[in-house]
Amino acid sequence: MSNKSIDYDRVSKVYDNVRVGDPEMVYQILQGINLTRKSLVLDVGCGTGNNTLLFSEATPARIIGLDISFGMLEKAHEKTKRVPMVQSPADVLPFSTETFHFVFMTEVIHHLPSPQIAIEEIFRVLRSEGSLCIVTQSHKQIDGRITSRFFPASANVDKERYPDIDVIEEIMSRTEFIKVSHKEYQFKPITLGEEYLQTVENRGYSMLHKISREAYEQGLQDLRAAFAGGEELIYSAGYTFVWASKE
């Protein structure tokens, strides 16, 4: 396993305990594009399909989900039989050149062995005038996560895994994408319940697999104490949408 890879077949069993689709985020993405029933859309790294499903319900376009993990796709398939799902890594997309009108990728870029190769592949499968939206977190947004408070080492690990926004934009521009730009999006604050603690206990967040046992145990102890003390824990970081188009 490379430093960036996580066993998502294992994570798929607990992923949906704390990760849900974000209708507002999907709505915001849709503001940036114009899709019709003839449009073909690809969700790269669709995971358990939470956002894929919201997307398919919010637009008349046809959407395909793609993920490297069979376990994640199995969960997605349990939710819908209407959206085709394909198992593949992002750096060799099993589609013809100039197939899609729109490609999006939410919370995936930090897992890719080479963001550059995946972005080049996406460029290849996009049609002329097609768009790409990469949803990720900037380094500033990583620092703002609640998990960074309890597991500060996880913020450092993630800042190494996540290419920062200027790096993504640089790759896009080098790949001959045009109209490269980004926009920040703030999550609606959510009060975290016991499921958050359970997910942390199961190391359901990928970055918790990347910190030392001591750092994990210390953070877990502090988190349990915060819950036991009745502290209200609010999850309110944000995403950045990095947009680009093909001429």
Ligand SMILES: C[S@@+](CC[C@H](N)C(=O)[O-])C[C@H]1O[C@@H](n2cnc3c(N)ncnc32)[C@H](O)[C@@H]1O
């Ligand atoms: C944090 S999850 C995000 C899932 C989904 N996009 C969402 O927003 O809920 C990351 C996903 O990326 C997938 N993934 C990791 N490496 C990949 C790769 N090289 N190619 C395609 N998918 C990959 C994982 O299997 C996992 O489902």
